[in-house]
Amino acid sequence: MVTTYVVLDGFDLGAGAIYLIAAKTDEERRRVLRAIGPVWDGNEVWLLAAGGTLYFAFPQLYASSFSGFYLPLMMVLWLLMLRAIGIEFRTHLENPVWRSFFDVVFSVSSILLAVFFGAALGNVVRGVPLDATGYFFEPLWTDFKLGPQVGILDWYTVLVGVMALVTLTAHGSYYVALKTDADLGRRARGFALLCWPVQFFLTVSAMVATYFIRPDIMTNYGDHPIGILVPIVVVSSLAVMLWANPKGKEKLAFVASSLYIAFMLVGAAFALYPVVLPARDHRYDLTIYNTAAGNHGLSVGLVWWTFAAVLALAYFAFVYRMFRGKVQVGEGHY
Amino acid sequence: MESALLIHRLHFAFTATFHYLFPQLTMGLALLIVVLKTIALRRNDPAYDEAARFWGRIFGINFVLGVVTGIPMEFQFGTNWSVFSRFAGGVIGQTLAMEGMFAFFLESAFLGLFLYGEKRLSPKAHWLSAVAVFVGSWLSGYFIIATDAFMQHPVGYFTAADGSLQLASFWDFVLNPWAGWQYAHNMSGAAITGAFIMTSVGAFYLLSGKWTAHARIFVKAGVIAGCVFSVLQIFPTGDRQGKMVTDLQPVTLAAMEGLFQGQSGAPLVILGQPNDQQGKIDNPLEVPGMLSVLTYKRWNAHVRGLDAFPKQDWPGNIPLLYYSYHIMVGLGTFFVAVMAIALLLLWRGRLFHARWMLWILMLSAPFPYIANTAGWMTAELGRQPWLVYGLMRTENGFSKVVSAGNGLFTLLGFMGMYMVLGILGLFLLWREIERGPVEEHEPLSNLQPTTTAS
Numbered sequence: 078m079v080t081t082y083v084v085l086d087g088f089d090l091g092a093g094a095i096y097l098i099a100a101k102t103d104e105e106r107r108r109v110l111r112a113i114g115p116v117w118d119g120n121e122v123w124l125l126a127a128g129g130t131l132y133f134a135f136p137q138l139y140a141s142s143f144s145g146f147y148l149p150l151m152m153v154l155w156l157l158m159l160r161a162i163g164i165e166f167r168t169h170l171e172n173p174v175w176r177s178f179f180d181v182v183f184s185v186s187s188i189l190l191a192v193f194f195g196a197a198l199g200n201v202v203r204g205v206p207l208d209a210t211g212y213f214f215e216p217l218w219t220d221f222k223l224g225p226q227v228g229i230l231d232w233y234t235v236l237v238g239v240m241a242l243v244t245l246t247a248h249g250s251y252y253v254a255l256k257t258d259a260d261l262g263r264r265a266r267g268f269a270l271l272c273w274p275v276q277f278f279l280t281v282s283a284m285v286a287t288y289f290i291r292p293d294i295m296t297n298y299g300d301h302p303i304g305i306l307v308p309i310v311v312v313s314s315l316a317v318m319l320w321a322n323p324k325g326k327e328k329l330a331f332v333a334s335s336l337y338i339a340f341m342l343v344g345a346a347f348a349l350y351p352v353v354l355p356a357r358d359h360r361y362d363l364t365i366y367n368t369a370a371g372n373h374g375l376s377v378g379l380v381w382w383t384f385a386a387v388l389a390l391a392y393f394a395f396v397y398r399m400f401r402g403k404v405q406v407g408e409g410h411y
Numbered sequence: 412m413e414s415a416l417l418i419h420r421l422h423f424a425f426t427a428t429f430h431y432l433f434p435q436l437t438m439g440l441a442l443l444i445v446v447l448k449t450i451a452l453r454r455n456d457p458a459y460d461e462a463a464r465f466w467g468r469i470f471g472i473n474f475v476l477g478v479v480t481g482i483p484m485e486f487q488f489g490t491n492w493s494v495f496s497r498f499a500g501g502v503i504g505q506t507l508a509m510e511g512m513f514a515f516f517l518e519s520a521f522l523g524l525f526l527y528g529e530k531r532l533s534p535k536a537h538w539l540s541a542v543a544v545f546v547g548s549w550l551s552g553y554f555i556i557a558t559d560a561f562m563q564h565p566v567g568y569f570t571a572a573d574g575s576l577q578l579a580s581f582w583d584f585v586l587n588p589w590a591g592w593q594y595a596h597n598m599s600g601a602a603i604t605g606a607f608i609m610t611s612v613g614a615f616y617l618l619s620g621k622w623t624a625h626a627r628i629f630v631k632a633g634v635i636a637g638c639v640f641s642v643l644q645i646f647p648t649g650d651r652q653g654k655m656v657t658d659l660q661p662v663t664l665a666a667m668e669g670l671f672q673g674q675s676g677a678p679l680v681i682l683g684q685p686n687d688q689q690g691k692i693d694n695p696l697e698v699p700g701m702l703s704v705l706t707y708k709r710w711n712a713h714v715r716g717l718d719a720f721p722k723q724d725w726p727g728n729i730p731l732l733y734y735s736y737h738i739m740v741g742l743g744t745f746f747v748a749v750m751a752i753a754l755l756l757l758w759r760g761r762l763f764h765a766r767w768m769l770w771i772l773m774l775s776a777p778f779p780y781i782a783n784t785a786g787w788m789t790a791e792l793g794r795q796p797w798l799v800y801g802l803m804r805t806e807n808g809f810s811k812v813v814s815a816g817n818g819l820f821t822l823l824g825f826m827g828m829y830m831v832l833g834i835l836g837l838f839l840l841w842r843e844i845e846r847g848p849v850e851e852h853e854p855l856s857n858l859q860p861t862t863t864a865s
Contacts, residue, residue: 121478121482121519122511122515122516122519124482125482125485125511125515126508126511126512126515126516127511128485128486128511129485129504129507129508129509129510129511129512130508130511130512132485132488132489132496132500132504132507132508133500133501133504133505133507133508134504134508136496136497136499136500136501136504136575137497137500139488139489139496139500139504140489140493140494140496140497140500141493141497142489143486143488143489143490143493143496144489144490144491144493144810144812144813145812146490147490147491147810147812147813147817147821148817148820148821150486150490151483151486151490151821151824154482154483154486155824155828157479157482158479158480158482158828158832161475161478161479162475162479162832162835165471165472165475166475166835166839169472169839169842170842211497212493212810212811212812213812214812214813370500370501370504370577370578371501371571371577371578373577373578373579373581374501374502374504374505374577374578374581377505377578377581378505378508381509381512381513382508382512385509385512385513385516386512388513388516388517389512389516389517389520392516392517392520392521393516393520395520396520396521396523396524399524399528399531399532
């Protein structure tokens, strides 16, 4: 669920990140918004649905992580609000000042959200200061070191945050390139090209850093050779992006970028399994076993959840089909 | 700890109250839009399509505000009420997840189609997308009510070895008898908001002599729906809801009614201020015996007062609970009166020229919001001191790791953010209303020759 959210909302976050620079005129900006307009809200619903699913399946994990990440989560909420009104309210007035204001709101909140989501992933991989009660509370930052008193932001999580920003920027660029043409599409492609070496460099450094701070991350990979698929997919999707983008194969590049994001997340989850929220002190790790809801609830949930997920996929397939193709200005709302 | 509890309660109360200003209109309008679209489809009348499109635009702005203020609600169970979430998440996580999985996906996927896809869809398919939005928003309402119903009257659970609540029977939990009537009462309340807003905008256009053809549609649809739902709000839904409170939360009933001493032939307090120091109502205006009739259908039935219960189980803020309840009931009565008179005038064909009535209808727009808010305050203040009725006290449910200082920081942040959202929302809604259902210079549909564009 979380992966789906990141892949889907990732491209509209990324589109927001390049928005101010790549789309220069009002007409181009409206084309970017047209490209993400009909789908961004649905994508964000994935976040809500993922939160709800987390709540019903792993109530303890939900309780511990949400209260522990209190401050950054609240800020994520504010950013999500700002971004939503940036997208939706921009077009209501013709006034250029009004529009410029919401352009900046939309773009800045998209960028910050990408960084926050990356930092959140960094926190999960690094581990949080859970204690025997099963709760923790992290301030936003302490001394940026991985000492006993960690904050949300330290050098490692900032690194992952920047990596997430670059990754999602590239992802959004591929999407914009796919959905638009002319100058705007060209600029988006150029942007993605620029992102690639940075993305490559950050991926490698994040992997090395992760190995440094959590050497045990490799245990699962050693025990289950199937795990080798993850780095293979990650590296090959990076290669495909590099190859497909200059050739104008936007769809292929976008798919590769989606795969890259999905497998980076799968890789992290695979390495941590069965731990879902590692503690700095491993005795207090939260695992799928000590956080799950009761058996009856889970088995009932699985039935309706599967049913609902199939229905949801059907709606989305339908909506994306209705809005397929390159977007033009002048049609609809944005 | 005291102040942390207060901050966390205010945090949830503030964000929930502000949030619910939007869904009540969303759910009410969703129903009315389906009605307009159905009439448009059956009569093939473009004026109804234009009316539906206009309300779709209002709906769209309102929906965005509902979504952005709704996301924090789901998060706050974990951020501010983590002890409660760990305790009850195994049960109420079900309905909260179902809301996301069943209702939000449906609503958001089809809202995009409804608002932006009219040109790409056939009229039937567009009508269907309006129905899907309606079903999604009303489903969403049910899952939230079912969650609240569990907190009011927990059923279908068992207590696991670690002390947490777990699901024992899915159907008992989802079909909680409390949820049924509460849902009907709440949705009828949302429909009242939708109907009053539609009527109010229509009355405004009629009074200003603009878009009068569309305005007549708005007023007519709004008054008919408003009358139906105002009556349903009192009987049977309000009556049954009151009966459940009487049976399952008798101490809440006593506090709501301001009944400090239990008595036979208990009076119904219409006006008066609860004096919780002396345990009586100051300046009472009462109907003798009426409370006994309403609760037990007998003049001399004994109604238990607050004195029948230990003080530690009394709702914490009795005056506020009392006022919320009385404001809700008073406004509910007002709605029936206003809508009944309007319907009578409509039936006699005089409503569109009765300027005094149009003024009343126009100015009534804020009241359903106040009544719905007061209703929710009655339900949630009435539940105190319990977070899950009889199982967990509110003072034990909040996040111990989040200090009062951090809580206040985000509460202030939300206040600032919501002030901006509220101003922007009102401004944009006002602009839509001022722009009207159609361009003024455009020729209006030929079925509405009386329209004058001024």
